[in-house]
Amino acid sequence: MPEFPYSRLRRWPDVEADNLQAYDATDVLLVERALALGFPGEEIAVIGDEYGAITLALTDAGLRGIRVHQDLATGRRALARNAAEQGLGGSVSGYPDEDAEPRGVGGGHAAAGPDRLGSPTPFVAHELDGDLLTGARLVLLQLPKSLAELEEIADAVARWAAPDAVLVAGGRVKHMTLGQNEVLGRSFGRVQAERAERKSRLVVASEPLPAPTEPPFPVTAEHDGLTLVAHGGAFAGSRLDIGTRVLLEVLGVAPEALRQAQGPRGGWVAEPVEAAGDGGWVAELVEASRTVIDLGCGTGALAASWALAHPDARVIATDRSAAAAASARATAAANGLAGRITVTHDDAGSELADASADVVLLNPPFHLGTSVHTGAATRLFEAAARLLRPGGELFTVFNSSLGYRAELTRIVGATEQLHRTSKFTVTRSIRR
Structure with missing residues (x-):
């Protein structure tokens, strides 16, 4: 299988500049780990995929039914555009508004039209909720800047994902802290940081703990x-x-x-x-x-x-x-x-x-x-x-x-x- 053309991805409509890329080594490490673990696409959820690099590389590798959540509207539009330009699912204009008619599966928004490999729904977009995570056994996460955001995400995974779910989180080493491990430890029984590779590092959280009755946020x-x-x-x-x-x-x-x-x-x-x-x-x-x-x-x-x-x-x-x-x-x-x-x-x-x-x-x-x-x-x-x-x-x-x-x-x-x-x-x- 040819290597996914990460360098062809764009940040648009976000700011574009010579020193700003649409992917980094963390995206590549997360994709490589997901493919090595061999989960079917329907059991994978992707969170924090800034411009679609993780979702589209997995789709390009033949996985289907991946669920994805992006916080930023710019990221959602970049994913849509990059998917269309790569022939991996057509156009995804965004997630449904609060009062809009639900689209796609479970209130999410599926890719419009088949991809170049003939699948009608290579990935489905969701908000950070049960529809995104229910039944997910592998969750891939680009670590957010904020510990509070990480806490809300970790709680959501432990609350809604499968009992044997594994969260594989990654980030650039220079932006990672021990505090991130501590936050993950509030929702998972086992948290293991791996060796740095290509100036990025993966942290694997497993054994989800029982979620509290009330979520920590808002x-x-x-x-x-x-x-x-x-x-x-x-x-x-x-x-x-x-x-x-x-x-x-x-x-x-x-x-x-x-x-x-x-x-x-x-x-x-x-x-x-x-x-x-x-x-x-x-x-x-x-x-x-x-x-x-x-x-x-x-x-x-x-x-x-x-x-x-x-x-x-x-x-x-x-x-x-x-x-x-x-x-x-x-x-x-x-x-x-x-x-x-x-x-x-x-x-x-x-x-x-x-x-x-x-x-x-x-x-x-x-x-x-x-x-x-x-x-x-x-x-x-x-x-x-x-x-x-x-x-x-x-x-x-x-x-x-x-x-x-x-x-x-x-x-x-x-x-x-x-x-x-x-x-x-x-x-x-x-x-x-």
Whole structure:
């Protein structure tokens, strides 16, 4: 059998650059181990397959019925595109939305049309749930960055997979920690790290332990009147991260600045924030009754705070992480906002209409996976420019060392600094 052409895989629609690949040695090691173990495809689940390298290499080797979960919308679309270009299952546009008609098997989304070897369903996409894992005897995992995300995944495998299931997890040695072994040990009776190979390492977890009655995630935390709910893969968990808090304070909608309103609509309103000169605190920067998008929403802290402060606003929260989108939905519900905040799982708001927003709120990441790369923020700046109507406002918080002001001006429009500390800068950009 010819070797699978890993080098032909692409990251698209994620950021592409010479130093960013669509696969690594860990993918190859996981594929080699799966083929050596000889499980049929129907008994294999793949989690964290960033751009489809594991799933497609196994499919190319003749396995069918593989179940796959990817957290990121970009990864789901890359898998679809790579599958189509390799002739391994046609197009998979993504997983079904929460309210969409279920497709594929068990609520998942099967590959559309036969692959080049004639199989109608070479792999089936699922969320992180029982449909993904029930009956699975081999689970392949690209280790996530977050220990919380790993804990949620390990619990799910022990909870739903077969009693004799084996979890083979892998990662680049430089990013692996003993803490990962400890987390796996909470859900498995045996955890064995193997020798490093090609700068990657596999960890084999077996003998699943009885799962607790209640899963460890999502978790909930209170923040001065704002409730945050978080799944393991959501950035900052149930904490209110510092950058978000700074942006909320500048906008006058931080949790501690809110007081409950007793008007006919209920909800919350903002206490006034003292205005100052350039670079100081500002108040009432934007009108309340407008369409506001929390772009890259995480747990939905910005969206929920804005909706609580402005009962008449139309608020949309969107994130490319399924864990984040699920967390934002739960945050909205926990704050009595389920009917007022629309949450979408999407790549940089690509399914939202052009020029549909009056305001965009943004706390952009500066990592792509484990790589520090400004491309992630640039894509969101470009998305904000597309989503905003002319004259619309983008409020951004970022690490002061990154100096994004010139780029925001170039991509979006005239940008002013509203607040700056040694750690964070808040800017306001007007869509040209």
